[in-house]
Amino acid sequence: MSATPWQPTADDFAKAESRGDAQRIVRPSISYWQDAWQRLQRNPRALVSLGIVVALALFTIFGPWVWRVNPAAQDVDQISAGPGARGSGRIVEPYTAWAGVTVETLPTSGSAVATGIRLAEPPTTHAVRLVWDPAANATGYHVYRNISDPKASRALGLPLGDILDPHRVSFEDRFDLEAVPYWYSIVALDAAGAEADGYAVFEAEPKLVVSADEAVARGWVADSSEARVGDAVELPYHPLGTDYLGRDLLSRLMHGARISLFIGVVAPLLFVFFGICYGSAAGFAGGRVDQVLMRAADFVVALPFLLFMILFRIAFGIGPGESGVFPMLVALVLLGWPSTARLVRGQVLQIRNEAYIGASRLLGAKTPYLVFRHMVPNTIGVILVTLTFEVPRVIFIEAFLSFIGMGVAPPTPSWGSMSNEGIKTMLAHPHELLFPALFISVAVLAFNLLGDGLRDALDVRLRGRE
Amino acid sequence: MLVYILKRLVQGAVTVWFIATATFVAMHAVPGDPLRGERLANAQIRANLEARYGLDKPVLEQYGVYVGNMLRGDFGLSYTQQNRRVNDIIREHFPVSATLGILAMAFATAGGVLWGALTALYRNRLPDAVIMFFVIVGISVPSFVVAAVSQYALVNLNTAFGTSLLPVAGWGTVWHMLVPALVLGLSTMAYLTRLMRSSMLDITQSDFVRTARAKGLPPTRIFLKHQLRNAILPVVTVLGPQIALITTGGFVVELVFAIPGLGRYFVEAVHQLDYTVIMGTTTFYGAFLVFMVIVVDVLYSFIDPRVTLE
Numbered sequence: 001m002s003a004t005p006w007q008p009t010a011d012d013f014a015k016a017e018s019r020g021d022a023q024r025i026v027r028p029s030i031s032y033w034q035d036a037w038q039r040l041q042r043n044p045r046a047l048v049s050l051g052i053v054v055a056l057a058l059f060t061i062f063g064p065w066v067w068r069v070n071p072a073a074q075d076v077d078q079i080s081a082g083p084g085a086r087g088s089g090r091i092v093e094p095y096t097a098w099a100g101v102t103v104e105t106l107p108t109s110g111s112a113v114a115t116g117i118r119l120a121e122p123p124t125t126h127a128v129r130l131v132w133d134p135a136a137n138a139t140g141y142h143v144y145r146n147i148s149d150p151k152a153s154r155a156l157g158l159p160l161g162d163i164l165d166p167h168r169v170s171f172e173d174r175f176d177l178e179a180v181p182y183w184y185s186i187v188a189l190d191a192a193g194a195e196a197d198g199y200a201v202f203e204a205e206p207k208l209v210v211s212a213d214e215a216v217a218r219g220w221v222a223d224s225s226e227a228r229v230g231d232a233v234e235l236p237y238h239p240l241g242t243d244y245l246g247r248d249l250l251s252r253l254m255h256g257a258r259i260s261l262f263i264g265v266v267a268p269l270l271f272v273f274f275g276i277c278y279g280s281a282a283g284f285a286g287g288r289v290d291q292v293l294m295r296a297a298d299f300v301v302a303l304p305f306l307l308f309m310i311l312f313r314i315a316f317g318i319g320p321g322e323s324g325v326f327p328m329l330v331a332l333v334l335l336g337w338p339s340t341a342r343l344v345r346g347q348v349l350q351i352r353n354e355a356y357i358g359a360s361r362l363l364g365a366k367t368p369y370l371v372f373r374h375m376v377p378n379t380i381g382v383i384l385v386t387l388t389f390e391v392p393r394v395i396f397i398e399a400f401l402s403f404i405g406m407g408v409a410p411p412t413p414s415w416g417s418m419s420n421e422g423i424k425t426m427l428a429h430p431h432e433l434l435f436p437a438l439f440i441s442v443a444v445l446a447f448n449l450l451g452d453g454l455r456d457a458l459d460v461r462l463r464g465r466e
Numbered sequence: 467m468l469v470y471i472l473k474r475l476v477q478g479a480v481t482v483w484f485i486a487t488a489t490f491v492a493m494h495a496v497p498g499d500p501l502r503g504e505r506l507a508n509a510q511i512r513a514n515l516e517a518r519y520g521l522d523k524p525v526l527e528q529y530g531v532y533v534g535n536m537l538r539g540d541f542g543l544s545y546t547q548q549n550r551r552v553n554d555i556i557r558e559h560f561p562v563s564a565t566l567g568i569l570a571m572a573f574a575t576a577g578g579v580l581w582g583a584l585t586a587l588y589r590n591r592l593p594d595a596v597i598m599f600f601v602i603v604g605i606s607v608p609s610f611v612v613a614a615v616s617q618y619a620l621v622n623l624n625t626a627f628g629t630s631l632l633p634v635a636g637w638g639t640v641w642h643m644l645v646p647a648l649v650l651g652l653s654t655m656a657y658l659t660r661l662m663r664s665s666m667l668d669i670t671q672s673d674f675v676r677t678a679r680a681k682g683l684p685p686t687r688i689f690l691k692h693q694l695r696n697a698i699l700p701v702v703t704v705l706g707p708q709i710a711l712i713t714t715g716g717f718v719v720e721l722v723f724a725i726p727g728l729g730r731y732f733v734e735a736v737h738q739l740d741y742t743v744i745m746g747t748t749t750f751y752g753a754f755l756v757f758m759v760i761v762v763d764v765l766y767s768f769i770d771p772r773v774t775l776e
Contacts, residue, residue: 302481304755306714307748308488310736314744315492396608403610404717404733423614423722427621437611445606 039457046453052446063254079246089208101170117202124209138188179208256413267332268390275340283348297338323412381458388451392444485752541746552746563727570651582662604656613722635724706762
């Protein structure tokens with residue numbers, strides 16, 4: 001295959017037509033922030049996190065206005081109620097005493113355990129009234145109550161009654177009754193007063209009842225004339241259930257968010273601001289001042305952080321009625337600033353020697369202009385990223401300290417102190433730990449991923465790293 | 467090198483002295499009284515007790531005695547547990563915490579290096595995604611939640627099987643240590659995995675790996691000898707601060723799993739305001755952490771020959 005060589009003609013050497021717009025940039029120039037925002041929008045993980053952060057902020061700020069339940073109010077009828085549970089009660093006559101049941105003749109042969117256990121009347125939270133047939137040769141009975149079936153393992157539970165009269169074959173339980181199933185065990189006593197091996201088990205589930213006066217006292221009805229005997233009343237609704245003192249979990253989570261996120265956002269703002277001032281002062285001053293300032297920062301870094309947080313808390317000795325938020329803020333600011341100070345100092349030192357700063361200075365720019373036109377825009381991105389990463393760290397610290405009882409003092413709710421309370425009832429009522437733990441985890445996760453996204457979007461040098 | 471170590475040790479000693487002083491000041495700033503109880507209504511008993519604990523002396527003299535005793539390694543007597551020395555408490559409970567911490571650290575570093583290397587090998591494939599999901603969970607879930615959830619799971623597992631597969635709480639055998647150590651090391655493991663992954667990815671693109679590949683070395687050899695050994699270096703640098711995290715994280719894990727370690731003892735002492743125990747254990751912990759950071763920094767120069775200590 002032979003290629004024909006190119007044969008130029010005279011036209012090819014004609015003077016080219018000059019087009020004025022060849023050098024023009026067609027695409028509109030976008031600012032640093034527009035660029036960053038566009039990058040962030042292309043990152044779905046960061047966008048979702050941003051959405052979660054905004055949702056948490058709305059939950060914290062507007063939640064207590066929408067869900068107006070007092071976080072300290074106790075709903076004693078629904079203690080440790082599960083999520084979504086909504087009980088109802090019935091209004092009955094006020095409690096009246098019960099004489100009980102006695103038998104004249106005692107059997108000398110037959111069953112050695114009490115048989116025929118029955119209820120004298122339907123069980124209510126006012127009283128559970130048990131009656132049984134006497135056991136052979138019994139000198140008395142012990143009555144136990146458990147919240148699970150004792151089965152064969154003799155896990156009888158709470159000792160309730162000690163009946164020393166063999167003629168008495170009834171027992172009235174009025175002890176701390178809730179609307180949950182109970183297993184009553186009745187153990188006969190022998191001639192020596194010792195418990196027999198066998199025992200009879202009876203299951204009863206009391207219904208929630210209140211008298212008219214109680215209903216008024218608990219705020220279920222306006223006044224006792226409205227409360228007629230036999231009426232059903234709905235109990236307060238708790239979407240996420242209640243804690244071990246019967247306090248509404250949703251409301252506590254909202255008020256707890258105010259504490260946890262307040263510390264989580266305000267403390268980093270304060271110490272990052274202090275770090276910026278400190279670091280830029282060191283960076284600008286340079287020389288000996290810089291060395292002394294940075295040595296001091298190194299020293300603070302060397303201190304074990306959490307130990308000192310605990311020490312501060314002890315030193316402030318929080319008195320009654322104080323929440324302990326302020327001492328924690330002070331301690332966080334005192335211990336948290338060095339990392340930002342180091343970062344800003346490094347940035348200042350680096351940017352100070354950049355060629356564009358020198359060029360600007362050569363053109364006669366004054367220091368304030370340099371700072372606000374070049375230094376601040378070039379460091380603000382890095383600082384914003386640091387700030388975003390400090391927020392989850394501080395939320396963690398608050399949760400950790402509150403969990404070991406060294407943070408926010410009860411009854412002030414915070415996610416950490418709620419977890420601390422929840423873990424005690426974890427095996428029976430996992431939701432009391434689950435919800436605060438979930439909120440801590442989601443908040444920390446969202447801020448971390450948002451920080452990752454912001455770093456990718458704002459920091460040109462770190463772009464593409466993982 | 468020796469000069470460097472000496473310099474660091476002196477710096478560390480100053481830090482420890484500061485920690486000791488800060489604890490002393492903090493404890494004396496607490497409103498209230500270390501000697502409480504109705505017994506103390508009697509002025510003679512109170513005077514005797516004050517003399518026993520040296521509280522009758524002026525504060526500055528107390529401070530002098532405190533620093534002097536500390537230099538001799540004596541932390542004094544406990545306030546709430548009569549006749550028990552703080553040194554005995556530390557000697558008795560610290561080995562438990564140390565065992566747990568070492569085990570957790572071993573779990574964390576081994577796991578972090580292994581998972582990090584795996585994610586880098588399977589970059590952007592299924593194993594990577596699965597492991598990185600757990601890493602994110604490990605970083606964002608607080609350790610007390612992990613501890614509580616694993617304990618809850620253990621209880622339910624034991625009930626389901628009808629036998630005690632693993633003890634739910636307590637201390638004594640290796641089986642008691644496994645779950646708490648894993649829980650304690652989890653967040654560090656997650657952090658190290660992330661670090662190891664990015665460090666591995668950096669190394670994979672480096673010149674010497676390309677050269678090794680070009681001269682025909684087998685991939686396993688490149689992986690083990692060239693990539694892994696170099697990628698571990700950044701992991702070693704963060705071990706010092708991570709030891710501090712694991713030590714303080716032990717407070718929570720020891721509380722949840724009822725482990726008789728120094729961390730749980732410290733938290734209890736803080737709640738009971740047992741002054742000498744708080745001062746002693748804080749200073750001890752502070753000295754331990756400062757020392758560990760120095761050890762890790764010195765070790766680093768042995769691992770990485772490019773680093774010279776000055």
